[in-house]
Amino acid sequence: MTGQIALEKVSLTFAAKPQPLNVLEDISLTLAKGEFVVLLGPSGCGKSTILNLVAGFTRPDSGQVLADGKPVQRPGPNRGMIFQQPNLFPWLSVLDNVTFGPRLGRYNKEEVNAQARDWLARVGLKGFENHAPWQLSGGMKQRVALARAWLPGPEVLLLDEPFGALDAQTRLMMQELLYNAWLATDTTLLFVTHDVDEALFLADRILIMSARPGKIVEEIVLPFGRERDIETFAEHPQYGEIKHHVLHRVRQEAKRHLS
Structure with a gap:
């Protein structure tokens, strides 16, 4: 099986002054292939740090991070990442931004460009392939x-x-685009947000994290x-009851x- 992720008793401390910062403590979680899991919790609880561990940008002090049963040692093409800011190259066209990764290695230009155009059509950007990033709105970027x-x-x-900086209507549209793309691809998704409504709409499962040091306190x-x-x-x-419960737990943390 591909797309399986596991963290096993992961802890991480950042070197800081005047004393080290205990960020994560004894985190264990699993994602099955094709699952959509959302991390919710207070600011600074280590949600983004978990993403960085899975991406291979950071290594744990103890425990292990596994992708398809193998320890994550470094970033790899099997694990993509989307940040709050789109981080597009301003000197490249939309099409060249989308194909930037494949163009770093050996690739079939016609095939990759065709796939990129297909993805741009899926996200509603057909006809914008040759535009520059500065010509796009925040949602389009x-x-x-x-x-x-x-x-x-x-x-x-x-x-x-990824949608935290967008206005409310654009955010809803992006949630739908992401959700439909996920259904079409069966990719495993791990998503960080502070928005409870967003988490409820997107997730198969929600993992609520404690205040620092971050732990999983409820699934x-x-x-x-x-x-x-x-x-x-x-x-x-059941929507209202679940939303009330999630809001209460997150506010508690x-x-x-x-305090």
Whole structure:
């Protein structure tokens, strides 16, 4: 199986003055192939650090991070990442930004360009292939970043608050685009957000983290199924109860963080 992720008793401390900062403590979690898991928790609890560990940007002090049963030692093409800012190259066209990764190695230009154009069409950017990033809105730039991350066909996609800087309507649209792309590809997704509504709409499971040092304090398996419509989603009979519970738990941990 490809796309499986596991953290086994992972702890991490950052060197800092006047004393070291204990960021993660005894984190264990698993993601099955094709699963969509969201991390929720107060600021500074280590959510983004978990993404960096899975990506291979950071190594744990203890425990291990596994991708398909093998220890993660470094970044790799099987694990893509999308950040809050799209980080496009301003001197490249939209198409060249999307194909940047494959162009670093040996590749078939016609094939890669065709795949890139297909992804741009999927995210609603057909006809913008030759535009420069400065000609795009914030939401359009993030759609380019989405196409760029998915083009190489990663088994795992890591998303660090990718829609946090967008306005409310654009954010809803991006959530739908991401959700539909995920359903079409069966990629394993690990997503960080502070937005409870976003987590409820997107996730198969929500993992709630404690205040620093970050631990997994609750797992919530969502009962909504995968056929979700963003306009009618909140009408599910269990939506209100689950949202109230998640908000309460997250606020509890946020208050602990501030105390």
